[in-house]
Amino acid sequence: MRKPTLRRIIAFLVDMVIISIITSSLSSIKYINPSIDEYNKSYDELVEFLDNGLTAKDAGNILNSEKYKKLTYDLSYNNRYGYIITLVVTILYFVGFQYYTNGFTGGKKLMNIKVESQEGKLTIKSLLLRSLIVNSLITTLLNILAIFLLTKSSYMRVSMYIELLEMGLLFVTFGMILYREDGRGLHDLLAKTKVVFNK
Numbered sequence: 001m002r003k004p005t006l007r008r009i010i011a012f013l014v015d016m017v018i019i020s021i022i023t024s025s026l027s028s029i030k031y032i033n034p035s036i037d038e039y040n041k042s043y044d045e046l047v048e049f050l051d052n053g054l055t056a057k058d059a060g061n062i063l064n065s066e067k068y069k070k071l072t073y074d075l076s077y078n079n080r081y082g083y084i085i086t087l088v089v090t091i092l093y094f095v096g097f098q099y100y101t102n103g104f105t106g107g108k109k110l111m112n113i114k115v116e117s118q119e120g121k122l123t124i125k126s127l128l129l130r131s132l133i134v135n136s137l138i139t140t141l142l143n144i145l146a147i148f149l150l151t152k153s154s155y156m157r158v159s160m161y162i163e164l165l166e167m168g169l170l171f172v173t174f175g176m177i178l179y180r181e182d183g184r185g186l187h188d189l190l191a192k193t194k195v196v197f198n199k
Contacts, residue, residue, distance in 0.1 A: 003183030007111040008195055009174075012134075014107030015093070023089050027082045039078040046071040073152050076143075076159065083144045087137065094135045095127045108195075118192045126191040133187035134173055139166035 027033045049071055050062075062068055098105055103114035103122055117126055132138045139162050146158045173185040184194055 002197070003181075004111070004113045004195060004197055005177060005183055007113050007197075008177060008183075011105065011107030011111040011113060014110055015105045018106050019086075019089060019093060022093070023082070023086045026085050026089065033081040033085060035078045035081050039075070039082065042071065042074040042078045046075055069156055070152075073156055076147055076155070080144065080147050083140060083147065087140045087144065090131065090135050090137060090140070091128070094131045095124060098122075098127050099124055104198075112198045113195055114198050115193050116196055118194060122193070126193055129191035130187040130193055133169050133190060134185065136166050136170070139163075139169070 028036060030036050033039075049067065094105065098115065099122060101109075103116055108114055115122065115127070115130070117123065119126075128137075142162050142165075143159065146155050146162065150158060169186065173187055176189075177183055177185040182194065188194055
């Protein structure tokens with residue numbers, strides 16, 4: 001059985017561009033994202049700090065400095081609504097839209113592939129389970145909880161582990177897609193789904 005590995009990767013990248021365009025557009029609307037001005041200010045401060053001091057010689061000192069930690073925390077904190085927007089858009093796109101279109105996203109339609117359930121009809125539950133892993137819903141949710149519930153120092157420690165978890169899940173998932181004979185990733189096994197060529 002031929003597996004659509006390259007098509008899946010291209011479809012994933014196309015879908016990430018679509019999600020990025022939607023989330024950045026929505027995040028720039030002050031009514032939807034009341035902390036956009038604070039986020040932009042934090043972003044500018046971080047860029048200026050890095051532009052003025054980051055050289056190969058002292059990169060380790062700067063990246064471990066209290067000033068850098070404060071600026072990165074401020075950036076994350078002021079992006080808290082952006083994280084929520086990303087979570088909602090990702091669920092609507094990869095769960096709601098994909099359910100409504102019977103296994104297609106924009107990227108999958110372009111690549112002529114689709115998600116199918118191994119147990120009959122696709123369900124909201126199976127698409128949500130897939131998205132927890134491959135679309136980083138679980139780590140986005142953990143990040144939102146951490147930014148709202150933890151102190152600055154606790155958040156900085158926990159966010160590093162959340163990033164490692166996200167990278168690990170994506171690495172394992174794409175590794176499985178590449179090397180498993182059936183091309184199913186961790187998210188497919190969890191949700192009992194598979195990606196197939198559209199007939």
